[in-house]
Amino acid sequence: xxxxxxxxxxxxxxxxxxxxxxxxxxxxxxxxxxxxxxxxxxxxxxxxxxxxxxxxxxxxxxxxxxxxxxxxxxxxxxxxxxxxxxxxxxxxxxxxxxxxxxxxxxxxxxxxxxxxxxxxxxxxxxxxxxxxxxxxxxxxxxxxxxxxxxxxxxxxxxxxxxxxxxxxxxxxxxxxxxxxxxxxxxxxxxxxxxxxxxxxxxxxxxxxxxxxxxxxxxxxxxxxxx
Amino acid sequence: xxxxxxxxxxxxxxxxxxxxxxxxxxxxxxxxxxxxxxxxxxxxxxxxxxxxxxxxxxxxxxxxxxxxxxxxxxxxxxxxxxxxxxxxxxxxxxxxxxxxxxxxxxxxxxxxxxxxxxxxxxxxxxxxxxxxxxxxxxxxxxxxxxxxxxxxxxxxxxxxxxxxxxxxxxxxxxxxxxxxxxxxxxxxxxxxxxxxxxxxxxxxxxxxxxxxxxxxxxxxxxxxxx
DNA sequence: ATGAATGTTACGATTAATTGAAATACAAAA
DNA sequence: TTTTGTATTTCAATTAATCGTAACATTCAT
Numbered sequence: 429x430x431x432x433x434x435x436x437x438x439x440x441x442x443x444x445x446x447x448x449x450x451x452x453x454x455x456x457x458x459x460x461x462x463x464x465x466x467x468x469x470x471x472x473x474x475x476x477x478x479x480x481x482x483x484x485x486x487x488x489x490x491x492x493x494x495x496x497x498x499x500x501x502x503x504x505x506x507x508x509x510x511x512x513x514x515x516x517x518x519x520x521x522x523x524x525x526x527x528x529x530x531x532x533x534x535x536x537x538x539x540x541x542x543x544x545x546x547x548x549x550x551x552x553x554x555x556x557x558x559x560x561x562x563x564x565x566x567x568x569x570x571x572x573x574x575x576x577x578x579x580x581x582x583x584x585x586x587x588x589x590x591x592x593x594x595x596x597x598x599x600x601x602x603x604x605x606x607x608x609x610x611x612x613x614x615x616x617x618x619x620x621x622x623x624x625x626x627x628x629x630x631x632x633x634x635x636x637x638x639x640x641x642x643x644x645x646x647x648x649x650x651x652x653x654x
Numbered sequence: 655x656x657x658x659x660x661x662x663x664x665x666x667x668x669x670x671x672x673x674x675x676x677x678x679x680x681x682x683x684x685x686x687x688x689x690x691x692x693x694x695x696x697x698x699x700x701x702x703x704x705x706x707x708x709x710x711x712x713x714x715x716x717x718x719x720x721x722x723x724x725x726x727x728x729x730x731x732x733x734x735x736x737x738x739x740x741x742x743x744x745x746x747x748x749x750x751x752x753x754x755x756x757x758x759x760x761x762x763x764x765x766x767x768x769x770x771x772x773x774x775x776x777x778x779x780x781x782x783x784x785x786x787x788x789x790x791x792x793x794x795x796x797x798x799x800x801x802x803x804x805x806x807x808x809x810x811x812x813x814x815x816x817x818x819x820x821x822x823x824x825x826x827x828x829x830x831x832x833x834x835x836x837x838x839x840x841x842x843x844x845x846x847x848x849x850x851x852x853x854x855x856x857x858x859x860x861x862x863x864x865x866x867x868x869x870x871x872x873x874x875x876x877x878x879x880x
Numbered sequence: 881a882t883g884a885a886t887g888t889t890a891c892g893a894t895t896a897a898t899t900g901a902a903a904t905a906c907a908a909a910a
Numbered sequence: 911t912t913t914t915g916t917a918t919t920t921c922a923a924t925t926a927a928t929c930g931t932a933a934c935a936t937t938c939a940t
Contacts, residue, residue, distance in 0.1 A: 594792045643806035
């Protein structure tokens with residue numbers, strides 16, 4: 429559980445980091461907006477805690493930049509300001525929760541936990557097979573956070589196979605599902621797209637994940653659990 | 655695909671039922687714990703969606719009663735409560751997944767589908783004979799989690815014999831089932847493939863599982879129950 | 881011991897899968 | 911609209927795996 433505190437008051441960072449470490453978090457920190465953005469983009473945090481008043485780049489701008497970078501990590505804003513406008517401004521910018529200074533440490537902890545929980549709970553269904561990850565909603569195929577660009581047909585076939593891991597699919601069934609038409613029994617389109625898929629997975633040593641069942645069809649065979 | 659929603663908020667039930675019907679489910683409902691238990695026991699649902707806060711019998715108790723009644727239907731719990739204790743309590747009682755209100759309908763749908771899939775996958779028909787296991791959907795033959803690669807003909811013959819364990823099959827019947835043609839009365843193909851099968855099973859001391867019935871045909875004879 | 885039934889083996893035939901390249905379809909940009 | 915680039919499909923050639931046959935060996939029952 430890695431989190432980051434972006435706050436220019438070093439004493440406060442020190443105190444929070446100690447408390448949160450004791451609660452089992454690995455705590456990173458940044459003392460201005462630019463440093464914060466840099467770390468957030470380059471790392472995977474479970475939660476971001478940030479102050480609105482920051483040197484170099486203020487909190488609102490920072491939140492916007494984080495979201496623009498495609499990060500949906502939950503953000504908890506700490507601030508001395510306690511006006512409704514500030515709250516709204518922060519939440520509109522893309523923050524997930526708000527805490528006004530001075531605050532109770534236990535409350536901070538509770539909110540961080542709630543944010544993290546909500547975030548992981550609301551994560552969309554992801555198909556996974558060893559290091560191969562498929563997000564059907566974002567239509568993204570990843571290996572170790574590296575995106576493998578797939579074309580429509582390739583993606584649809586892989587999704588079908590991964591959705592029913594280890595089940596054998598005949599060419600007929602694949603054609604029926606992906607093309608939504610009947611198989612005339614002659615074309616080898618499926619085979620060709622399977623080849624394209626394997627070509628794209630080969631650089632990651634995942635060629636064998638798409639297995640041929642001779643005389644029957646194809647299936648996904650996950651190496652790390654069978 | 656019949657599912658049931660057990661929830662006392664009738665408006666919510668109405669909304670969910672509409673959405674799920676559109677997604678192809680047949681939706682039943684109950685407005686309190688007792689009614690829910692009654693319907694669950696008397697019907698066959700693919701999935702149960704229930705609220706923790708219910709009149710007459712709370713969700714935890716209901717889950718326990720459902721499991722006591724021998725139903726292993728997947729249960730998805732809906733709740734406004736968002737504390738770790740509640741999650742743990744629900745999951746310990748025998749729920750399969752959890753969703754905190756307010757939730758996104760698409761996520762509910764995705765989770766229901768995931769649950770049903772996991773459940774039906776789990777209930778995949780598996781043929782077993784002592785240590786020999788055959789999964790016709792994955793087309794896998796295993797002994798103690800070790801896969802024995804079989805070719806099409808070998809697999810098809812073994813599947814036929816294992817499906818009707820201990821029943822003798824003549825060459826005619828085997829040819830008819832596996833080759834889907836008539837037996838001309840001269841070929842020894844079946845014998846040859848039976849040999850191949852035995853060769854592959856021999857390293858696991860399972861050669862004798864494929865037994866010859868002289869003058870009649872072949873059968874599977876399970877060593878540990880005859 | 882003998883013949884019928886079954887088991888074994890090797891090899892050519894056959895079928896299935898993979899690949900590369902070219903043709904076609906499709907969609908975005910000019 | 912035409913152009914242009916990309917995606918998809920088809921076709922043919924190659925490679926690989928499986929299958930079936932037939933000849934021969936072995937076993938079993940009498």
